Amino acid sequence: MHLHKKDEFLGKVISYVKFSFDREDIREEINNHILDRIEYYEAKGYEKSQAEDLAINAMGDAEEIGTQLNKEHSPVIGWTWKVTNYMAAWILIINLLGLLFFLPNLLPVSTSQGIPKEEIVWKQRVNEKIQIDDRVIKYKDLVYDKSGNLYIGYSYYEKGLWGRGWTFGHPWTIWDNLGGVYNTGGGYLSGGIITRGRWRVAKFNKNASSVIINYSIYDRSIKVEIPIEAGGGHD
Amino acid sequence: MTRKKKIIRNLIIIIVIYLLPINKTGLYLDPIKAHRDSERSSHYGPSEILHIEDFPRGKYILGKYDKWFSCNTINKKLAIFWTFGSGPGGIENDRAKPMSYSWQGTLEDFILFGIVNDERIEKVELTLHTDEVFSQEEFYDDMFLFVYSRDGGTNNFKYLRGYDKEGSIIFETINPMYID
Numbered sequence: 047m048h049l050h051k052k053d054e055f056l057g058k059v060i061s062y063v064k065f066s067f068d069r070e071d072i073r074e075e076i077n078n079h080i081l082d083r084i085e086y087y088e089a090k091g092y093e094k095s096q097a098e099d100l101a102i103n104a105m106g107d108a109e110e111i112g113t114q115l116n117k118e119h120s121p122v123i124g125w126t127w128k129v130t131n132y133m134a135a136w137i138l139i140i141n142l143l144g145l146l147f148f149l150p151n152l153l154p155v156s157t158s159q160g161i162p163k164e165e166i167v168w169k170q171r172v173n174e175k176i177q178i179d180d181r182v183i184k185y186k187d188l189v190y191d192k193s194g195n196l197y198i199g200y201s202y203y204e205k206g207l208w209g210r211g212w213t214f215g216h217p218w219t220i221w222d223n224l225g226g227v228y229n230t231g232g233g234y235l236s237g238g239i240i241t242r243g244r245w246r247v248a249k250f251n252k253n254a255s256s257v258i259i260n261y262s263i264y265d266r267s268i269k270v271e272i273p274i275e276a277g278g279g280h281d
Numbered sequence: 282m283t284r285k286k287k288i289i290r291n292l293i294i295i296i297v298i299y300l301l302p303i304n305k306t307g308l309y310l311d312p313i314k315a316h317r318d319s320e321r322s323s324h325y326g327p328s329e330i331l332h333i334e335d336f337p338r339g340k341y342i343l344g345k346y347d348k349w350f351s352c353n354t355i356n357k358k359l360a361i362f363w364t365f366g367s368g369p370g371g372i373e374n375d376r377a378k379p380m381s382y383s384w385q386g387t388l389e390d391f392i393l394f395g396i397v398n399d400e401r402i403e404k405v406e407l408t409l410h411t412d413e414v415f416s417q418e419e420f421y422d423d424m425f426l427f428v429y430s431r432d433g434g435t436n437n438f439k440y441l442r443g444y445d446k447e448g449s450i451i452f453e454t455i456n457p458m459y460i461d
Contacts, residue, residue, distance in 0.1 A: 127284045130291035137298050179321045204322065211307075211322035212369070264325045264371065265347055 049094075052080050055102050062112025065124035072115055080105060155242045157199025158189045165191045168276050172199075176268050178261065180206040181214060185272065188257065196250035196257065198230075201242040213241070218261050220247050222254030223271070308362040312355045315363040316342050319353060323369040326351075332421035334428060339366055341392055343426050350374055350424060352394040354387060374398065379452035380405070380443050386431060393438060394426040402443035402451050410437045 056077055060069050080101050087097035105111065158166060167190045174185040181202050189197040198220075204211040220228040230245040250257070255277055259270040282290070309315035313330075320326035328344030328351055339356040340363075349371025356366045372383045374396050382395025393407055397420060406416040407427045417425045431437075443452035 123284050123288070127288050127291070130288055130295065134291040134294040134298075137295055141298050178324050181322070181324070206318070206321075212319070212365070264349065266324050 049084070049098050051098050051102055052077070052084075055080070055105065055108050058108035059112040059115065062109065062116045063119055064116055065119045065121040067124060067128065068119040072119070076105070076111075152240070157187050157197050157244045161189060161191055161197070165193070167192055170275050172272055174270050174272060176270060177205075178266050178268060180204050181211070183214075185259070185270065188272065188274070190250070190276075194249045194252065196247040198245045198247065198257070198259070199242075200244065201240050203240045218245070218259055220245065221258040221260060222251050223256040223258065224251055224254050226251045226254065307364050308358060309364065310362065312340050312342075312363040315355050315365060316340075316353055316369075319355070319365040319369040320351075322365075325349070325370045328353075328371070331424050332426060334426060336390065336428065338389065339363070341394075341426065341428065343394060343421055343424050345396070345422070345424065346371055348374055348376075350381065350394070350396045352383075352385075352392055352426060354392075380441075382441060382454070384438065389431065390428050391431060391437065392426065392428050393441065394424065395441075397423045397425065397443065399443065399451055401445040403446045404444045406440075406442045406444065407438055408440040408442075410439050412439075 056073055059076060060073050063069050063072055080098075083101035083104055084094070084097045087100045088094065092100065158169060169190075170188045172185045172187050176183050182205055183200055183202040186199040186201060189199070191197070202214055218230060220230055222228075228247045228250065230247055247257070254274065256271050256273045259272070261268045307315075309318070316330075317327060320328060326344070326346045328346035328349075330342055330344045332343040334341040334343070339354060342353045342355060344351050344353070351368060351371040353369045354366025355363050358364045367387065368385055372381065374381045376398050379399035379402060380395050380397050382393060384391060384393035395405070397405065404416055404418045405420075405425045406414060407429075408414050409429060413429075415427045415429060417427065429438075438456050440456070441452075441454045442450055445451050
């Protein structure tokens with residue numbers, strides 16, 4: 047037997063709920079509630095149609111219930127929740143995709159990249175870190191080749207949370223401990239959050255026992271002296 | 282969790298995650314903050330701001346720092362944001378000369394800016410290749426700035442002159458790249 051009065055009651059209650067996305071859940075909840083009551087009255091010995099009437103009467107006024115439910119399921123709150131849900135999900139997806147593009151940047155890049163192995167005379171790890179304003183610069187390693195080129199591997203990043211920052215393009219002066227001054231050739235290995243690069247110092251004095259990296263401009267002055275483990279003569 | 286709490290949670294996610302990448306786009310809400318960060322990232326300054334000149338797509342910010350002077354450009358972006366333009370670094374002021382100056386081209390304009398060292402100079406005059414003349418008598422402290430249209434040229438000023446109050450030339454330079 048179809049319960050027309052129940053459906054009519056449900057339809058009237060739901061018509062007051064403006065936020066359409068919640069209507070089905072509300073309908074199901076009230077429907078279950080009414081069915082439970084019908085079952086209860088039937089168990090007490092009432093006919094089905096009588097049990098339906100009693101159950102609906104016990105629920106109260108459909109308009110009052112509908113109005114109250116509309117307040118609880120406010121369309122403003124409902125839509126705000128829906129829209130922010132989509133926005134949060136979208137931004138999460140975009141950022142995850144962005145992260146995939148950044149991942150290669152986090153992988154190590156070798157200073158000796160592109161230099162034939164047989165050309166390398168020695169390599170040396172360096173652990174020097176300096177800071178100019180918000181830029182943290184790390185000297186990673188030195189590579190010396192048979193042609194007398196000294197490669198200085200470095201990386202840098204900006205400490206500040208905000209902003210992107212300029213590429214580090216100011217002139218550095220490279221010296222050796224014997225007074226030799228060198229020009230550097232640039233060498234950009236990879237960019238992104240952490241920029242990695244290397245300088246090539248041509249014809250670096252084989253007898254020098256340290257390399258001095260000097261930066262001095264706009265009242266910022268930094269000097270880093272890196273001893274060469276192979277020693278003077280680079281044996 | 283109530284719906285209101287879910288909204289707050291979503292908003293926090295949106296703000297935090299949205300701002301993290303946006304900071305790497307170099308967008309700022311405050312042009313002065315963009316200028317300061319531009320200088321700091323270029324390892325210059327902080328300069329003393331002497332004048333800010335608006336142009337349709339941004340601001341020119343004239344300043345001095347120790348023995349250097351600069352004119353940094355901050356560009357307007359997406360209606361409400363500001364981003365780095367060009368020229369955050371300074372040019373050393375040669376105090377042995379009556380005036381020091383520099384010029385650069387932007388997308389729309391040329392800017393020529395400088396600093397007056399000789400106190401006798403009361404007027405600075407710029408002559409373009411079109412013979413159009415710009416002059417400035419009210420300096421920004423001791424700095425001046427000319428903004429003029431590119432007009433299809435690349436190095437299109439002819440002369441820069443500094444005059445004393447009698448109108449005598451104290452300083453004159455001819456654009457070495459100007460071809461008549």
